[in-house]
Amino acid sequence: MAADDTAPAALLLERAADLIGAQNVSRADDVDDYLDSYALGDSRAFLPAGAVRPGEVAEVQAVVRLANELRVPLWPIGRGKNLGYGGPAPRQSGSVVIDLSRLNRVLEVDDETAYALVEPGVSFFELHEALLERGSRLWASVPDLGWGSVVGNALERGYGYTAHGDHQQFICGMEVVLPTGELIRTGMGALPGSETWPLYRGGFGPGFEGLFLQSNLGIVVKMGVWLMPRPERFAACRLMIDDEDALPQLVDAIRELKLDKTIDGVVNAANAVGVAAGLSPRERWYDGEGVVPDDVVQVLADDLGLGRWNIKCALYGSDALLDLKEERLRRAIEALPGGRVVVNRYDGDATAAEVAPGDHFAAGIPGMLLADGVRWRANGPTGAHIGLCPVSPLTGKHVAAASRIMRTHIEAAGFDYIGGWLATDRHAVNVLMIFFDAADPVESEKVRTAFAELVPLLAAEGYGEYRAHLEFMDAVADQFSWNDHALREFTRTLKAAVDPNGVLAPGKQGIWPR
Ligand code: ADP
Numbered sequence: 001m002a003a004d005d006t007a008p009a010a011l012l013l014e015r016a017a018d019l020i021g022a023q024n025v026s027r028a029d030d031v032d033d034y035l036d037s038y039a040l041g042d043s044r045a046f047l048p049a050g051a052v053r054p055g056e057v058a059e060v061q062a063v064v065r066l067a068n069e070l071r072v073p074l075w076p077i078g079r080g081k082n083l084g085y086g087g088p089a090p091r092q093s094g095s096v097v098i099d100l101s102r103l104n105r106v107l108e109v110d111d112e113t114a115y116a117l118v119e120p121g122v123s124f125f126e127l128h129e130a131l132l133e134r135g136s137r138l139w140a141s142v143p144d145l146g147w148g149s150v151v152g153n154a155l156e157r158g159y160g161y162t163a164h165g166d167h168q169q170f171i172c173g174m175e176v177v178l179p180t181g182e183l184i185r186t187g188m189g190a191l192p193g194s195e196t197w198p199l200y201r202g203g204f205g206p207g208f209e210g211l212f213l214q215s216n217l218g219i220v221v222k223m224g225v226w227l228m229p230r231p232e233r234f235a236a237c238r239l240m241i242d243d244e245d246a247l248p249q250l251v252d253a254i255r256e257l258k259l260d261k262t263i264d265g266v267v268n269a270a271n272a273v274g275v276a277a278g279l280s281p282r283e284r285w286y287d288g289e290g291v292v293p294d295d296v297v298q299v300l301a302d303d304l305g306l307g308r309w310n311i312k313c314a315l316y317g318s319d320a321l322l323d324l325k326e327e328r329l330r331r332a333i334e335a336l337p338g339g340r341v342v343v344n345r346y347d348g349d350a351t352a353a354e355v356a357p358g359d360h361f362a363a364g365i366p367g368m369l370l371a372d373g374v375r376w377r378a379n380g381p382t383g384a385h386i387g388l389c390p391v392s393p394l395t396g397k398h399v400a401a402a403s404r405i406m407r408t409h410i411e412a413a414g415f416d417y418i419g420g421w422l423a424t425d426r427h428a429v430n431v432l433m434i435f436f437d438a439a440d441p442v443e444s445e446k447v448r449t450a451f452a453e454l455v456p457l458l459a460a461e462g463y464g465e466y467r468a469h470l471e472f473m474d475a476v477a478d479q480f481s482w483n484d485h486a487l488r489e490f491t492r493t494l495k496a497a498v499d500p501n502g503v504l505a506p507g508k509q510g511i512w513p514r
Pocket of ligand 1: 076077078079080081082083087088100120147148149150151152153155156215218219220221505508
């Protein structure tokens with residue numbers, strides 16, 4: 001980048017320091033906290049020009065107005081833990097990161113109508129604490145790692161595993177700073193004094209909340225999130241099949257159990273190597289070249305008590321209701337080749353210490369249990385992961401096909417197939433987790449190549465990614481080409497209308513200013 005390209009950003013940082021305090025501004029030489037620590041090779045490939053940490057909505061607006069005046073791109077983050085997708089780093093180098101982590105208040109918790117209103121800097125740990133402190137009867141859903149932002153994760157369409165685990169479905173009501181600095185509230189929030197803002201998705205006229213998901217059309221500064229009343233009892237379930245080839249039957253059985261509401265929570269499935277990677281470094285099992293051989297996979301599965309496919313999911317209700325659900329679940333899974341079920345039941349008011357750590361997911365108790373998975377290949381600080389997550393129908397045929405494509409391809413590139421899928425009622429997010437050593441340029445390049453090849457291969461089968469690393473946002477967006485990219489053109493028309501200077505998160509999800 002030429003020196004004078006960075007001059008407007010430097011000026012923005014200088015003026016922002018006057019507005020929000022120098023201690024809340026990071027200059028270009030102080031951006032290490034805002035780099036992608038899981039970058040493919042070069043962690044400075046997506047290089048911010050600095051960062052600002054506003055503490056009030058009015059400060060967010062002031063920074064956005066400055067960005068318009070000086071034509072400096074901004075990149076909003078909640079807590080910046082979006083690892084595997086770029087972390088806190090911006091799509092366009094030279095952007096100033098607008099770090100919302102100081103906006104971290106849980107503004108409301110309503111026990112009666114079961115919602116919370118949160119700011120974007122609130123982490124899953126903080127929301128959980130706030131609910132405990134208030135003696136609330138409500139539970140939040142949490143993803144695998146609890147350090148991320150409740151708002152950031154929902155906006156990115158992330159998942160947790162309770163009955164509220166499909167996070168985007170439980171957003172209701174937003175306050176948004178538009179790219180020109182104006183402030184709006186969506187839906188009923190536009191009616192002064194309305195208490196239904198976080199309760200009723202509609203409003204009067206079109207609904208806009210979806211517009212701000214995976215989007216560069218606004219900065220969400222408040223969000224309503226529907227919470228789950230604590231159940232009387234809950235069951236954390238492990239379902240396993242020992243026969244890898246029974247995957248299609250397993251998927252079809254899960255779909256039926258989801259559609260008839262036997263299983264309440266989002267279903268998380270992982271292959272044996274995937275579960276083992278969360279528990280141990282690779283060399284404990286295999287230190288040879290190439291992919292972990294099948295007989296070694298069997299050894300690790302036997303040792304760790306795993307199936308070839310392993311599911312965790314949750315059931316909620318009274319013991320009488322859980323008896324019925326568990327019976328149905330067992331009948332469906334134990335009928336599969338090598339099908340097994342393990343269930344742990346708890347009281348809804350059990351404390352975190354009373355629930356086995358591996359079962360915390362079912363009660364929305366945040367943790368960092370799976371953070372060590374990245375050490376699978378690189379048992380040190382440079383272990384990293386990137387996720388490729390194509391969405392398919394929740395049918396055995398499709399999940400097996402997506403799995404086969406990803407497995408064949410990634411094994412040919414020399415990586416273990418760390419596979420899994422998340423299931424709601426009707427679709428599966430098929431997850432390929434690639435663990436690699438970010439410090440190894442050759443390995444990083446292999447990952448990049450495999451990923452770049454897989455995106456169009458999967459798209460040719462009708463499987464589009466639900467989310468993508470900065471590096472692949474354009475490639476993924478290119479696949480969504482129906483009717484000559486009409487949807488992207490429409491989004492760009494909106495972008496031009498609401499962000500005439502193109503300052504907010506240019507390039508996010510493949511949407512660049514005209
Ligand atoms: P987390 O810490 O939950 O992993 P991040 O804070 O890194 O999530 O946010 C993930 C992505 O979501 C960001 O890169 C950004 O594109 C988007 N995002 C996060 N917070 C906001 C927000 N308040 N408004 C708009 N977009 C946001």
